[in-house]
Amino acid sequence: MTLLPIFFTMFACSDVKEDDHHHEHNHGVVDAVTVSLTNNSDGSTEDVEWQEGSTSTINLVAGESYDVSLSFFVTDHGEQVSLNAELIEFDDEHQVFFTGDAVLSDSPLVEVSYADSDDNGLPLGLANTFQDTVAGAADLIITLRHMPPENDVAVKTADDAANLENANGDFSVVGGSNDVQVTFDLVVSDN
Numbered sequence: 001m002t003l004l005p006i007f008f009t010m011f012a013c014s015d016v017k018e019d020d021h022h023h024e025h026n027h028g029v030v031d032a033v034t035v036s037l038t039n040n041s042d043g044s045t046e047d048v049e050w051q052e053g054s055t056s057t058i059n060l061v062a063g064e065s066y067d068v069s070l071s072f073f074v075t076d077h078g079e080q081v082s083l084n085a086e087l088i089e090f091d092d093e094h095q096v097f098f099t100g101d102a103v104l105s106d107s108p109l110v111e112v113s114y115a116d117s118d119d120n121g122l123p124l125g126l127a128n129t130f131q132d133t134v135a136g137a138a139d140l141i142i143t144l145r146h147m148p149p150e151n152d153v154a155v156k157t158a159d160d161a162a163n164l165e166n167a168n169g170d171f172s173v174v175g176g177s178n179d180v181q182v183t184f185d186l187v188v189s190d191n
Contacts, residue, residue: 030144030180032073032080040065050182057185058140065131070096072144084126091118093148095156096125099169101138102186109136109188122158133188140186147176
């Protein structure tokens with residue numbers, strides 16, 4: 001049984017014109033996100049899962065850095081199906097963004113760095129690093145954005161994350177539309 005036709009069916013929508021170069025896409029179908037954290041000091045790991053309608057907390061330790069990978073899922077016939085393979089296949093049309101007071105306030109709790117890129121060398125955001133952590137609690141908003149070309153002109157640029165930061169998380173400054181936006185409670189403890 002092949003899942004590829006299921007993915008394309010689940011991603012079909014009327015607001016994105018289908019052509020020979022781009023897949024169709026259904027915004028809002030992502031109903032689960034897993035944040036996998038690996039502490040770079042001791043190698044300990046933790047998965048924080050979010051499902052639609054729930055709240056989740058990410059716990060970090062001040063002064064530590066973490067490798068952070070993200071997985072996005074849809075529910076198909078009662079089973080969670082990962083979308084990461086498709087996101088990688090169409091990586092030039094997607095990017096994960098990090099906003100919220102945990103990263104955009106005057107005293108951010110964590111600095112986020114992309115650890116992966118798309119086929120054009122632009123950030124993707126399925127793999128990241130959280131570093132320079134300081135104690136406190138704040139919202140961390142993780143957004144998967146679909147950014148297909150418009151009129152054969154690329155929408156995704158190297159400056160999108162910086163533009164979003166300068167606009168204090170106002171997504172009107174970047175192209176595309178959100179596939180999913182999840183707010184996590186980020187708690188950084190002193191130990």
